[in-house]
Amino acid sequence: MTVAPFPPNAPVLLFDCTIEFHTKLTLIMALDTGSSYTVIREAAARKIGFELDKVQEWVTFGDASQHHIAPKVTLKSFSLADxxxxxxxxxIYTLPEEHGIDGIIGLNFLRQFNIGLDFKQGILTLNR
Structure with missing residues (x-):
């Protein structure tokens, strides 16, 4: 079982996550159960070795106001704590700088686990 703390009154649940392709990089990412996919910034993708001009697969996704097209890549690994x-x-998408995050932890990661959110204690649990 993985236990990851967060500030109980935080407006956004932020966690350090490690992404890996050719190299590893730790990012600050927001947990978002409304996002189907996990999303990382373009700069982070480049830092771990993706050549974005060679990406073959693109995905259309929507948010509250519009539709977007983004490249889809496969990480060697993605970790939240252990x-x-x-x-x-x-x-891979350009996230607004003012949000102060490097990416979004989406359902395609979260669905791999039974998750628990204890807002009173400020604890996220992930069980396989």
Whole structure:
């Protein structure tokens, strides 16, 4: 079981996550149960070795106001604390700087686990 703390009154649940392709990089990512895919910033994708001009697969996704098209790539691994998934598909997208996050933890990662959110204690649990 993975236990990851968060501030109980935080407006957004942020967690340090590690992504890996050719190299590893730790990012600050927001948990979003409304996002089908996990999303990382373009700069992060480049830092771990993706050549974005060679990406073959693109995905259309929507948010509250519009539709977007983003490249889809497969990470070697994605970890939140010690909860690790190998070969996770992620979208690469330009996230607004003012949000202060490097990416979004989406359902394609979360569905690999039974998750618990204890808002009173400020604890996320992930069980396989």
């Amino acid at each position: 909860a690790k998934i190998d070969s996770l598909d992620v979208l």
